[in-house]
Amino acid sequence: MREPGRNPTIRDVARVAGVSVATASRALGNYGRVSDETRARVQAATEEIGYRPNSVARSMITRRTNTIGVVCADISSPFFAGVVRGVTDEAKKAGFDILLVNTDEDVATEREAIALLMDKRVDGMVVSAADVCEVAHLATAQERGTPVVLIDRISSMLSADVVTVDDVRATELAVSHLLELGHRRIGILAELRIEREADWQTLLGPGLDRDRGELNASAARLLGYLRAHRAAGVPVDPTLVCRTGTYEVDGAVECARQLLSRSDRPSALVTIDNVMTVGGFRAVRELDLDLPGDLSFVGFDNLDWTTLVRPALTLVEQPVHEIGARAAQRLLERIAGDDQEPRRILLPTSFLVRGSTAPAAPAAP
Known part of the structure; x- marks a missing residue:
């Protein structure tokens, strides 16, 4: 048994197990030759006295901290x-x-x-x-x-x-779904918090072939939105791209509210992550818009709440x-x-x- 107020040491383990300190160290460190019977005895001793190996000391031997x-x-x-x-x-x-x-x-x-x-x-x-x-x-x-x-x-x-995941392709498929349903004015809610990506229109034209590795996730998903329009031969209305500039629900609500309050509001809205989805949906509820009668809505990330609302949300699910x-x-x-x-x-x-x-x-x- 260990003394009250003192943490047990490897010497205590060796004493209780009836082996040398070196043998106890080999058994606990899984190196060197130690019989199965001795290893079991040492393990039982560690449990009996509540010994925990010193991770720093162990890492000096194994060069690993696990x-x-x-x-x-x-x-x-x-x-x-x-x-x-x-x-x-x-x-x-x-x-x-x-x-x-x-x-x-x-x-x-x-x-x-x-x-x-x-x-x-x-x-x-x-x-x-x-x-x-x-x-x-x-x-x-x-x-x-x-x-x-x-x-x-x-x-x-x-x-x-x-x-x-292939962010570009995921959003491209979501927007293509809306285009196939006849929507031609599709809004998108994207944070684009990185300042150099604020001028997202550089992605148009030759920019549509940009390498995914040069873009953060939000910009990559916007790229998918733009590519879907190009593939369908539908012009992009820049005023339908709503940039929040922050990764916050409140910012997404405000951005979506402005977009959906317009007299020429889009007939469909796509969001690019779960935060934008929450913000966009909250704006839809605040404006008392009917889904899908007044607006078709496509979200991102299959969270539990997206199936609890009515109607349940169409969305992109990531593994x-x-x-x-x-x-x-x-x-x-x-x-x-x-x-x-x-x-x-x-x-x-x-x-x-x-x-x-x-x-x-x-x-x-």
Whole structure:
């Protein structure tokens, strides 16, 4: 038994198990020769006295901390919460713990978070980059031997594995659905918080062929909206692109309210993430618009509430848990020594047609 007020040590384990300190260390560290009977005795002793190995000391021997850093853009978002759950579930299977930090989509905060995780000597990091064009700090982490796997965002400026969905194609299919229903005035609610992406019209014309890795998720989904119009031969009305500038529900409500209060309001509205979907739907309710009679509505992310409202919302569904799980699997492979070329893993989305979309009303004569 251990003395009251004192944490048990490896010497206590060895004494209770009736072995030397060196043997107890080998048994707990899974190195060297130790019989199964001795290993079981040492394990029983650790449980009897409540001994917990010193992770710092162990890491000095193994050069591993068995921890993964997760840099999350917004943990309050159901999307990122689901992704983190996927990472955690896979990491736990492999005996790894998670250190989670939140950046609020701020690059400066992200740099501090990466520095913190490096100080904690995590074995690798799963990161949702705040800006795909400002990733020098992630490259530095890689150069120092810490593998990085990106989620949700692709960066052409970082040679790293990435697990996400094809944002461009997902939104292109959603908008094509509305165009096939006869809608010609389709609004889109997008945050476009990065200032250089505020001038989104640079995506028109030759910009429609921009590489996905140069764009943040919101701009990539707007690109899909523009490509769908081009494929259908329908001109884009720039006034129907509603930029919130912030990743907040209140900003999305205000932006959608202005768009839908117009005398020439769009006949359909598309949102590009779960925050924009909540804001857009709230504006629809405030203005007492009927779905799909007054407006067809297509959301993004299959959250529980989208099937509880009437009508249930047509939307794009992402494989949220799988994104996190696949990212963790890839990172664990890197930690184990995989040095193959970085992989871009694009998981399929689903388009769920429900009651919030309908054919466009005939044009007035």
